[in-house]
Amino acid sequence: MDTLVSLSKRRGFIFQSSEIYGGTGSCWDYGPLGVELKQNIKRLWWRDYIQRRPDMVGLDASILMHPTVWKASGHVDNFTDPMVDCLECRRRFRADKVDETPWVHYCAATKGNKFTIPSGEPCSHCGERRTLCPECGKGSLTPPRQFNLMFKTFMGPVEEDASQTYLRPETAQGIFVNFDNVAQSMRRKLPFGIGQIGKAFRNEITPGNFIFRTREFEQMEIEYFVNPRDTVEGKPADEYWHERWIADSLAWFQRYGLRAENLRLREHEKDELAHYAKRTADIEYRFPIGWSELMGIANRTDFDLKQHAQFSGKALSYFDEERKEHVVPYVIEPSAGVDRALLAFLADAYQEEEVRGEKRVVLRFHPELAPVKVAILPLLKKRDDVVRTAHAIRDTLAKHWTVVYDDTAAIGRLYRRQDEVGTPYCVTVDVQTVGDTDKGESADGKVTIRDRDSMEQVRVPIDALPAVFLDLLSGGSWAAVASRFP
Numbered sequence: 001m002d003t004l005v006s007l008s009k010r011r012g013f014i015f016q017s018s019e020i021y022g023g024t025g026s027c028w029d030y031g032p033l034g035v036e037l038k039q040n041i042k043r044l045w046w047r048d049y050i051q052r053r054p055d056m057v058g059l060d061a062s063i064l065m066h067p068t069v070w071k072a073s074g075h076v077d078n079f080t081d082p083m084v085d086c087l088e089c090r091r092r093f094r095a096d097k098v099d100e101t102p103w104v105h106y107c108a109a110t111k112g113n114k115f116t117i118p119s120g121e122p123c124s125h126c127g128e129r130r131t132l133c134p135e136c137g138k139g140s141l142t143p144p145r146q147f148n149l150m151f152k153t154f155m156g157p158v159e160e161d162a163s164q165t166y167l168r169p170e171t172a173q174g175i176f177v178n179f180d181n182v183a184q185s186m187r188r189k190l191p192f193g194i195g196q197i198g199k200a201f202r203n204e205i206t207p208g209n210f211i212f213r214t215r216e217f218e219q220m221e222i223e224y225f226v227n228p229r230d231t232v233e234g235k236p237a238d239e240y241w242h243e244r245w246i247a248d249s250l251a252w253f254q255r256y257g258l259r260a261e262n263l264r265l266r267e268h269e270k271d272e273l274a275h276y277a278k279r280t281a282d283i284e285y286r287f288p289i290g291w292s293e294l295m296g297i298a299n300r301t302d303f304d305l306k307q308h309a310q311f312s313g314k315a316l317s318y319f320d321e322e323r324k325e326h327v328v329p330y331v332i333e334p335s336a337g338v339d340r341a342l343l344a345f346l347a348d349a350y351q352e353e354e355v356r357g358e359k360r361v362v363l364r365f366h367p368e369l370a371p372v373k374v375a376i377l378p379l380l381k382k383r384d385d386v387v388r389t390a391h392a393i394r395d396t397l398a399k400h401w402t403v404v405y406d407d408t409a410a411i412g413r414l415y416r417r418q419d420e421v422g423t424p425y426c427v428t429v430d431v432q433t434v435g436d437t438d439k440g441e442s443a444d445g446k447v448t449i450r451d452r453d454s455m456e457q458v459r460v461p462i463d464a465l466p467a468v469f470l471d472l473l474s475g476g477s478w479a480a481v482a483s484r485f486p
């Protein structure tokens with residue numbers, strides 16, 4: 001994780017928020033390359049799930065909603081974590097995590113010497129187990145109290161109870177309250193889904209592990225509405241579609257580069273299911289911190305639509321033409337975190353290897369995810385015509401993709417720099433490209449393309465570059481291109 005944090009800062013992916021003021025601890029800013037990577041994740045998700053599927057539509061609901069939304073959804077009453085406070089140092093911990101952290105102990109058997117003892121173990125000198133605050137080792141802890149994770153805020157100039165609302169802790173509720181608007185305006189028949197990407201906020205007690213758990217993050221959520229009375233392939237429709245979405249979601253992460261051995265499914269035990277769920281399966285990724293949740297796929301039944309119908313007094317149902325009856329749809333919810341997906345793609349892409357006795361750091365991003373698609377590098381920056389040609393190529397390719405021009409180091413350094421940020425292709429412009437009138441050498445109008453992964457190079461006419469990159473960046477293989485330009 002430290003390697004990824006340091007590379008992210010050094011190469012402009014992710015910075016600590018408000019760093020010049022000492023940082024905030026749980027918020028991060030996406031730099032020039034980070035924002036490209038994040039946009040690419042969101043763009044591919046939107047393209048694959050909303051644009052390409054006939055049964056899906058998109059939505060962009062507001063972050064601030066009517067406060068009753070959160071009463072109806074159960075968040076006001078149930079979105080809590082049990083907390084304990086240290087009476088001495090006033091630090092606050094999640095009650096269920098206290099015993100999982102190493103603890104500070106002033107050992108009476110060694111004249112009160114201070115030790116940090118691994119979690120769950122007794123002191124090896126006196127045999128005592130942790131009873132006091134794990135952080136300061138001096139204060140008693142209060143009994144657990146429920147702490148709501150929603151950020152409170154106020155609408156309008158007066159800070160009074162009547163104007164209190166919350167920053168949304170999930171994007172899902174914006175979809176549920178718009179169910180009827182979307183179904184009617186888009187004339188939808190079940191099954192159909194609504195997808196949304198947007199910010200969510202949770203006052204996490206223990207944020208941390210870089211962008212894995214933060215207080216402000218982004219979600220990509222789908223609510224897929226099905227008729228619970230239907231059966232598909234012999235299964236109740238909700239169960240059938242739950243399985244389908246689990247398989248589709250796993251395949252999506254693999255399509256864009258996550259290795260199968262770093263992904264697994266974990267079923268929620270009955271006692272850990274959220275208050276609304278009939279069944280939930282998490283897709284876990286082997287993050288640098290160990291196996292942890294990347295996304296969840298829940299069967300939320302008709303809980304949310306029924307709750308909102310009850311609290312708002314507006315029917316949120318669907319008229320089943322065949323059966324001539326109203327039904328409240330069941331909902332399958334594939335819910336992914338953008339930031340967690342980004343961390344997984346970054347971790348999976350990161351590789352260190354040895355090339356001709358030197359260490360090469362390379363981010364093997366899928367070309368569609370890579371923040372920069374092509375780097376244009378002039379071999380001789382003293383030659384005006386070489387530089388001019390390189391700039392012209394940059395301008396042409398920039399009409400289609402995010403590309404960069406760089407002439408600030410020798411070519412070997414420039415290649416390494418691009419490898420380290422995952423740029424799949426580099427184009428070099430040299431003297432042969434533009435010719436050398438002094439030596440009577442004519443221009444060949446060709447440039448060298450270098451492939452990040454194989455480090456192979458081919459020489460391609462400048463005019464062919466847009467078509468070649470269109471092919472390479474939309475799934476074409478390097479081997480096929482290389483064979484066309486031997």
Ligand code: GAP
Pocket residue numbers: 169170171172202204211212213214215216217218219221293294295296333335336337338339340341
């Ligand atoms: N609407 C369902 C829902 O919000 P969740 O499991 O609480 O379910 C879904 O959140 C996804 O959002 C998680 O799998 C994770 O990827 C992401 N997520 C949740 N809390 C997060 C946090 N504090 N920081 C970063 N990502 C988070």
